[in-house]
Structures are given as C-alpha cells and as structure tokens.
Amino acid sequence: MAEDEASEGARGDRTAKGRTGEGRKAEGRTTEGRTHPAPGQAREYRVAELARKAGITERTLRFYRERGLIPPPRREGRIAWYDDHHLARLRTISALLERGHTLSGIADLTSAFESGRDAGEALGLVEPTEETPVRLTPEALADHFAGEVTPENLAAALELGYVTVSGEEIVHISRRLLEVSASLVREGVPLADVLAAGREVREHADALAALFADVLRTHTALKDADRLRPLAKAVVDAELSLALDRRLTQEP
DNA sequence: ATTCTTACA
DNA sequence: TGTAAGGA
Numbered sequence: 255m256a257e258d259e260a261s262e263g264a265r266g267d268r269t270a271k272g273r274t275g276e277g278r279k280a281e282g283r284t285t286e287g288r289t290h291p292a293p294g295q296a297r298e299y300r301v302a303e304l305a306r307k308a309g310i311t312e313r314t315l316r317f318y319r320e321r322g323l324i325p326p327p328r329r330e331g332r333i334a335w336y337d338d339h340h341l342a343r344l345r346t347i348s349a350l351l352e353r354g355h356t357l358s359g360i361a362d363l364t365s366a367f368e369s370g371r372d373a374g375e376a377l378g379l380v381e382p383t384e385e386t387p388v389r390l391t392p393e394a395l396a397d398h399f400a401g402e403v404t405p406e407n408l409a410a411a412l413e414l415g416y417v418t419v420s421g422e423e424i425v426h427i428s429r430r431l432l433e434v435s436a437s438l439v440r441e442g443v444p445l446a447d448v449l450a451a452g453r454e455v456r457e458h459a460d461a462l463a464a465l466f467a468d469v470l471r472t473h474t475a476l477k478d479a480d481r482l483r484p485l486a487k488a489v490v491d492a493e494l495s496l497a498l499d500r501r502l503t504q505e506p
Numbered sequence: 507a508t509t510c511t512t513a514c515a
Numbered sequence: 516t517g518t519a520a521g522g523a
Contacts, residue, residue, distance in 0.1 A: 317516075333508095
C-alpha cells in the first residue's frame with residue numbers, strides 16, 4: 255500500500271550520478287516523445303532502494319538473501335541489482351510474517367514454490383478438462399483460506415497439483431475445487447484435512463476413471479469416449495448421492 | 507569514496 | 516538484527 259514512488263527522484267540524492275549508464279528497459283514512450291514513469295515499471299534497484307520500497311532494513315534484506323528467501327540478485331561487479339520480482343517476493347514475505355509465519359517456514363514455502371514450478375512445468379500440467387484454472391496472488395489465496403495457507407499446506411497443494419506457481423502468481427487448477435476447499439475451511443475443517451481428503455478422493459477418482467476407461471475401451475469405439483464421458487460422471491454423481499444418503503442417515 | 511561482506515554484539 | 520571494520 256504505502257509506496258513512495260514519487261520521493262525517488264524528488265530529493266537531491268547523495269549519489270549525483272544516479273544510474274551509471276545502465277542499459278535499462280525501454281521507457282513508456284508516448285507519440286509526443288515524452289516519457290512518463292509508468293506504474294510498476296520494470297526497473298532495477300540497488301540494495302538500499304529495494305529495502306526502502308519493501309519497508310525493511312538493508313540488514314534484513316541481506317539476512318533474507320542468506321536464508322535463500324529471495325533469489326540472488328544480478329551482480330555487476332560489487333553492486334547487487336534487484337528487480338520487481340525481488341520486490342514482489344519481499345512483499346509476500348512481509349505479508350506472511352505478519353500472518354504469524356516463521357522465517358524458516360517461509361523458506362520452506364519458497365523452496366516449495368520453486369520445486370512446484372519446476373514440477374508443474376516438467377509434468378506439463380495441460381489436461382483437457384472442463385475445470386477452469388484460476389489465477390490469484392499469494393495474498394488472495396491466503397484470504398481464501400483464512401490464514402491456513404501454511405508452508406506445509408502449500409507444499410501439499412503443490413504436491414497434489416491443486417496449485418502451481420506462475421511467475422509471482424498462483425494458479426489453482428480448478429475453480430470448483432478452490433471454492434469447495436475454501437467453503438470447507440470456512441465451515442471449520444482444517445485445510446490440512448481438506449488436502450488429505452483431496453488426496454484420497456484423487457486416488458478413488460483415478461480408480462473410477464480407470465474402470466470407465468476399461469469398460470468403454472472394450473465395448474465401444476474410442477471415438478465415442480468423449481461423447482460417453484458425461485455418462486460416467488452421472489453414474490458417479492448418482493452413486494455418491496446414494497452413498498451419502500446411506501452414510502448420513504444411518505449413522506448418528 | 508561507495509558498496510558490500512564478514513564478524514561481533 | 517544493529518553495527519563496526521575491512522576488502523574491492
């Protein structure tokens with residue numbers, strides 16, 4: 255929130271040279287030839303500037319870097335250059351700290367982010383499905399689950415493939431699953447239990463899918479698979495309803 | 507002289 | 516996590 259972008263060039267800084275001929279990305283140029291500082295401009299910051307923008311001290315920034323909580327900066331001789339990616343990461347860290355997370359926990363989360371990103375890209379999570387992915391910021395995800403987005407839970411969600419990391423945003427693989435999970439948490443179910451249940455459901459669903467695929471493969475043409483797909487979902491939906499009736503009415 | 511690292515408190 | 520000291 256409280257960002258002081260304007261104060262950057264306003265004050266007479268102690269470094270008279272400023273940027274030492276750094277080949278920066280192209281500025282937002284209008285047709286009139288004027289350049290204006292676009293918000294969220296992709297530029298680089300030295301340590302002191304990044305720390306100011308992130309609202310932390312230089313020492314803390316260095317500390318985070320030693321713990322591997324932020325990626326190493328671009329080194330130009332002795333000077334460390336950070337970019338907006340680092341800034342976004344620092345803001346996420348601050349937000350998580352305010353939510354009571356520990357530094358080591360955030361370090362786990364960070365490594366989970368990176369491993370999850372690699373795993374997601376390696377596995378090529380492109381599946382033909384009706385489920386629509388939803389993009390959201392880490393903060394938005396935390397809001398969905400009432401502060402239950404612990405590093406452990408996030409790692410589990412990454413493991414399950416529920417969420418992947420895309421740049422600085424998180425992608426949940428299914429809007430329906432996201433909303434249902436959030437609802438369960440709001441109803442008082444711990445997110446860890448939701449994820450554990452999700453893992454079991456995943457296994458049973460895989461078994462059901464294998465069963466239907468087998469039946470369809472042996473008795474119908476392969477080109478009919480897509481057309482018959484809703485039948486399989488209807489069967490499971492109906493059977494689950496009946497099973498829930500039995501469970502929730504017979505047992506007190 | 508400035509920026510960053512190391513080490514100590 | 517602050518700070519003093521030293522290397523580049």
